[in-house]
Amino acid sequence: MIAKVLISFELNSKKIEVETEPDRRVIDLLREDLGLTGVKESCGRGDCGSCSILVDGFVRLSCLMLAVQLHGRKILTIEGLNELEGVSISVQDAFVELGAVQCGFCTPGMIMSTIDLLNSNPKPSRNEIREAISGNICRCGAYQKILDAVETVTEELSESKNV
Ligand code: FES
Ligand code: FES
CATH class of the missing domain: 3.10.20.30 (Beta-grasp domain)
Structure with a gap:
């Protein structure tokens, strides 16, 4: 043993x-x-x-x-994201609101890759988002909606900083 x-x-x-x-x-x-x-x-x-x-x-x-x-x-x-504030909550909300979740199996990993990206690059381009989640496979093919969700979060975050 x-x-x-x-x-x-x-x-x-x-x-x-x-x-x-x-x-x-x-x-x-x-x-x-x-x-x-x-x-x-x-x-x-x-x-x-x-x-x-x-x-x-x-x-x-x-x-x-x-x-x-x-x-x-x-x-x-x-599971720990709800304990945090700001970016992590916004990312989860955007995935739900913009229909980026289908079966949901890839979603936790997609969200963790998104948070990693936003930690280092708060205003990524669509191509940078694509690259950041390129290691995450979505078997439901929800990629466009996932990209839309991440893009929406980045826009909201940059608007809130400009208020
Ligand atoms: S389960 Fe770890 S990369 Fe696929
Ligand atoms: S939502 Fe089903 S694997 Fe991505």
Whole structure:
């Protein structure tokens, strides 16, 4: 039997400690051990983006990370967005209001990639948005509406800054 490792990290604004196996993936820790099922697994090999989370503010694929790599980091999943204000709420609202959600399977990952983009580039062009979500596959083909939603958020944010 493999000995477990104690890791501590910040998860959705709360500090936690958890014991985990050295070879456990982040997605399994989040979904199975911590009940955060908003993180979705599709390909399990880095191709689809559905398992995207933010690690220290940058989008990462939780199917390709080991849980032990979370030690000392700040993790944000889709479940943690409602605790925040501003950009994260606006992005979620825009996806719902503009019909960018169909089956919803890709949505958490799309939103995490969008937040990563807006953290570094608050006013991206449509092409920059396209590039930022290019690692996220939507099997429903809702790409145009997803682009519209992200574009709407960026316009609203820049208008609110100009008020
Ligand atoms: S499930 Fe991680 S990239 Fe597809
Ligand atoms: S909305 Fe169904 S996979 Fe994107």
